[in-house]
Each structure stands twice: as C-alpha cells, then as structure tokens.
Amino acid sequence: xxxxxxxxxxxxxxxxxxxxxxxxxxxxxxxxxxxxxxxxxxxxxxxxxxxxxxxxxxxxxxxxxxxxxxxxxxxxxxxxxxxxxxxxxxxxxxxxxxxxxxxxxxxxxxxxxxxxxx
Amino acid sequence: xxxxxxxxxxxxxxxxxxxxxxxxxxxxxxxxxxxxxxxxxxxxxxxxxxxxxxxxxxxxxxxxxxxxxxxxxxxxxxxxxxxxxxxxxxxxxxxxxxxxxxxxxxxxxxx
Numbered sequence: 195x196x197x198x199x200x201x202x203x204x205x206x207x208x209x210x211x212x213x214x215x216x217x218x219x220x221x222x223x224x225x226x227x228x229x230x231x232x233x234x235x236x237x238x239x240x241x242x243x244x245x246x247x248x249x250x251x252x253x254x255x256x257x258x259x260x261x262x263x264x265x266x267x268x269x270x271x272x273x274x275x276x277x278x279x280x281x282x283x284x285x286x287x288x289x290x291x292x293x294x295x296x297x298x299x300x301x302x303x304x305x306x307x308x309x310x311x312x
Numbered sequence: 313x314x315x316x317x318x319x320x321x322x323x324x325x326x327x328x329x330x331x332x333x334x335x336x337x338x339x340x341x342x343x344x345x346x347x348x349x350x351x352x353x354x355x356x357x358x359x360x361x362x363x364x365x366x367x368x369x370x371x372x373x374x375x376x377x378x379x380x381x382x383x384x385x386x387x388x389x390x391x392x393x394x395x396x397x398x399x400x401x402x403x404x405x406x407x408x409x410x411x412x413x414x415x416x417x418x419x420x421x422x423x
Contacts, residue, residue: 229412231360239352239360239403241412255411256313289359297348297407300362300371 196220196301198290203306210280210310216273216290216303224268227293230275231302232286240286243275244293258284280310314339314406318415324423331391333418335404340384348407351380351389354417355400363402364389396422 202214216228230242243264244253252264263276273290287307291299315338325331341347351364362371364380367387377392391398399422404415 238401238417239354239405239414241405241414244412253410293407295365296345297343297412298350298362298365298405299407300365302359302361304359 196292198292198301198303200288200290200303200306203288203308205309205311206280207312208280208282208310211276211278212280212308214275214277214288214290214306214308216275218271218273218290218292221292221294223266223271228264228266228273229291229293229299230264230273231289231291231299232284233289233305234283234286237286242288245273277308280308282310284308285310313411314341314409314413316404316406316413316415318402318404318418320418321416322419322421324421325391325394326423327396328393331394331398331420333389333402333404333420335382335387335389335415337385337387337406339409341406341408342384343408347383349380349382349387350405350407351378352403352405353398353400354403355397358400360403394420394422 197219199217229244245264261279265274287305289302289305291302293299317336319334346366349367352360354360368380379390401417
C-alpha cells in the first residue's frame with residue numbers, strides 16, 4: 195500500500211524556519227517525482243514545489259522561490275521542504291504527494307499544519 | 313500563470329440526480345505527454361483524492377459515475393447520479409505549465 199506521512203509542522207514566528215519531512219513507502223520512491231501542495235485555513239489548494247527522481251530538477255511557485263527548498267533522500271525514502279523567512283501568509287496545511295503521472299499528483303499524505311504567528 | 317476558473321463555486325444536488333462542474337483554463341493545456349488536466353475531491357476533514365487525470369482517465373477505485381471530458385481550454389467533470397459520499401469540494405488542476413495551478417474549488421452538497 196502506498197503511504198505518505200508528513201511531519202514537522204509547528205507554530206513558528208514570522209521570519210523563522212521549519213523543515214517538513216514526508217516518509218514514503220509502498221512504491222519506488224527513488225523513481226518518482228514528488229510534490230508539496232499547501233492549503234491555507236478555509237482556502238483552496240496551492241501547488242508549492244516539485245522535485246524529480248534524482249533531485250536535479252526542482253520547480254517552485256513564485257511566492258516561495260528563494261525561501262523554500264525541496265529536497266529528497268532516496269536512500270531513506272524521505273522528501274523534505276526546508277522553509278526559511280516564513281511569513282504569516284505561509285500558514286497552511288502542507289501535503290506531500292506523489293507525481294507519478296505527468297502533470298498530476300496522487301496519492302496525498304494526511305498533511306502537516308504550519309502556523310506562522312507571533 | 314495559468315488561471316483555472318471553475319463554475320459553479322457551489323452546487324446543491326438531489327441524491328440520484330446528475331451534477332456537472334466546469335473548469336476553464338486561461339491557456340491551452342496540451343503537452344507532448346497529453347492534456348494534463350486533473351480533478352480532485354476533498355471530502356470534509358480529509359486530504360484531497362484524485363478522481364480523474366489527463367482529462368478523462370479515471371483513477372483506480374473511482375466509480376464510473378464520475379467522468380471527465382473536454383479539450384483546449386474547456387473541461388467538465390460530470391457525476392451521473394450523485395450519492396451522499398460525493399459531498400465535498402472538487403478542484404481541477406493543470407499540470408502542463410509551471411507553476412501548476414488549481415481552480416478555486418466547487419463545493420458540492422446534498423439538497
């Protein structure tokens with residue numbers, strides 16, 4: 195069974211940093227593109243970043259480029275999102291998802307909540 | 313960025329009746345790999361789940377009551393007979409152009 199389990203969400207002050215992790219199992223992680231998608235409280239979905247299987251290609255939405263870094267450890271089946279210079283508007287549930295089919299994601303993890311507030 | 317516009321934004325449907333959600337993109341979504349338009353359902357309190365990818369390909373386990381169609385910049389998700397389990401917010405998403413973008417979401421409830 196394919197499983198994605200996010201962790202690392204927390205309450206952090208504006209300007210702070212946080213690293214999210216996503217543990218993958220049940221599929222060939224090292225051969226899969228992966229994504230992070232977020233959802234602000236009561237709002238819709240926003241794609242955040244993608245990484246290809248060997249980590250040589252990374253894509254970001256403009257609002258996080260230069261502040262967030264997507265990475266992976268294929269030996270440990272782990273996906274990461276390093277978030278720096280966090281802003282109040284980054285408050286959201288962050289989901290990791292597998293991008294197995296071109297231009298799409300499935301399945302999704304259960305999400306981890308990041309709250310940026312003073 | 314490609315803007316995805318869904319309509320309606322809310323839908324109240326009688327059990328057993330059909331429902332249809334429209335999604336329009338501000339640019340064409342054709343790519344070498346295909347037309348990369350997906351539909352997702354987020355039930356209350358749950359993570360999103362994909363229903364349809366590449367316009368009309370149903371995911372494993374998705375009932376055939378759900379169908380996707382469209383081309384160019386106009387796409388549609390249809391539910392032939394709405395069941396109680398179909399309640400939630402439906403999102404379309406394009407994965408052709410960076411950044412990938414979602415529609416605003418359509419909230420479906422039972423009348």
